[in-house]
Amino acid sequence: MTLPTTDRAAEQTGLAALVASSADLISSLQDAGGAYPASPTFSAYAGYSWFRDGAFIADAMSAYGRAESAERFFDWCARVLESRRDEIGAIAAAARAGAPVEDAAMLPTRFTFDGRAGDDEWWDFQLDGYGTWVWAVAEHVRNHGADAARWAPSIALTVDYLASSWQRPCFDWWEEHAEHVHVSTLGCIAAGLRAAATLGVLDDARAALAASTADEVEAFIRARGVADGHLSKWVGSTAVDASLAAVVGVMDVVPAASALGTATIAAIERDLAVDGGVHRFLGDTYFGGGQWPLLSCFLGLAHARAGDPDRARALLAWAASTAGPDGSMPEQVERHLLDASRVDEWVERWGTSADPLLWSHAMLIRLAVELDGATAPAPQETSA
Known part of the structure; x- marks a missing residue:
């Protein structure tokens, strides 16, 4: 059914108002340190920010023209990662030595606003957010011409972490099925590594590592992550x-x-x-x-x-x-x-x-x- 012109106009006006109020709400709830709360009131989420959710929020704010909000989130991600430089180095070194660390020693998926892992039990080992935040940085650079050099050290740490760990099973977007390798997770990793390789802020060796690993992940998706002609869960x-809708x-x-x-x-x-x-x-x-x-x-x-x-x-x-x-x-x-x-x-x-x-x-x-x-x-x- 085609809406009458007046109804279509009213619908568009209402949508524009909801979009604007949504951006205002996100801005009003963003922590002073840059973290986006997943939900301010829900008991299981309050006080925490996810790299994955936050990266998609930052991408939306960037696309809508709220560049400063997105950059504050990227700054928060960078601080979280750089505070874990030694952990990431140990994780990558153990993987290279053929003795990868246990899942419990991998980086968590969510952090308190001040960058701590938090005290609550959670289904924490998820890799997707670490690719997603770098992808969002690259999208922001395209949107606004921002200088990604300010995030270069943390992007380099992310490349080391993902390049050493991308084949590991982990929890999916929904904190479920840690025994599997999830195709949407692989898509987020590939997107982040591809972005890291093309941002122009890494040394030659690490940029090459990001590009070659992105190639491996994408080839793996097509070889192992397809069933009946479509991407698989x-x-x-x-x-x-x-979640596969994000990959395509x-x-x-x-x-x-x-x-x-x-x-x-x-x-x-x-x-x-x-x-x-x-x-x-x-x-x-x-x-x-x-x-x-x-x-x-x-x-x-x-x-x-x-x-x-x-x-x-x-x-x-x-x-x-x-x-x-x-x-x-x-x-x-x-x-x-x-x-x-x-x-x-x-x-x-x-x-x-x-x-x-x-x-x-x-x-x-x-x-x-x-x-x-x-x-x-x-x-x-x-x-x-």
């Missing part, structure tokens, strides 16, 4: 995961319009998308396995890159529809639960699911920029 699986969409590791890209998009649509909302994966039971607005936006970005802006706009509209009266966007909604019997156990454990989730707001911004070139309003001039 993990090596050896035939299922898909919605905004991160462009597999071009969205390629045969592998379009097949992956189609598989996500077939298995995980319902009425515009997107599930993480089949069998998800976290808070009942609801639909995630940020994943609708990732899938929208993949469609936009594949040449289908109409489907991308429909997914953007669905994501926007999850915002509450105050404009707050949740982690997930219960419109189409995969297993409604599993909601209460999570509520009893952690309270109601995260709302707001800054990553949801960020991906709405990022898809709006992709489709319509949305940018932050220019600062208002003030009279003397």
Whole structure:
């Protein structure tokens, strides 16, 4: 159905307002030291910032024109990494010696705002965020011409860490299945290493290491991370995961319009998308396995890159529809639960699911920029 012109205009006005308020919310909650809180109120996330979530948030803020916010996050990442220089050196040296450290000795996936690992137990060994933050830096450089040299030492540390560790099984984006090698994780690693190799801030040897390892990872994805013509959830699986939309969409590791890209998009649509909302994966039971607005936006970005802006706009509209009266966007909604019997156990454990989730707001911004070139309003001039 085609909306009347007045309804389309109202919809666009409402979307623009939600995009602007989302950027304002992210800015208002960003810690003074640069970290983005995952969610300010959800009990399991409060006080922590993830490299992965934060990198995608920074990319959205950069794309929207909030360059200073993105750079503050990159500065925070750099401080966290440089404070762990010795740990990273030991991890890389052990891998080279054929005696890799235990998972518990690898870098955590999330940190407190002051850069500590935190005291809470978590499913911590995840590699994807370390590739994602470097990819986001490169995107920011393209957006704004920023000088990445200020982050060069921490980018070099990241290359050492990922080049020595990329083949290891680890937890996925969702803190699950640590026994597997996940294809979306590999995509994030490949994107970060490729970015590091092309930023022009590394010494020749490390730039070559980043480039050659990126080649290895991408070849591995195509050789071992494909099933039935589409990217797979993990090596050896035939299922898909919605996080794969990032690999064929905004991160462009597999071009969205390629045969592998379009097949992956189609598989996500077939298995995980319902009425515009997107599930993480089949069998998800976290808070009942609801639909995630940020994943609708990732899938929208993949469609936009594949040449289908109409489907991308429909997914953007669905994501926007999850915002509450105050404009707050949740982690997930219960419109189409995969297993409604599993909601209460999570509520009893952690309270109601995260709302707001800054990553949801960020991906709405990022898809709006992709489709319509949305940018932050220019600062208002003030009279003397």
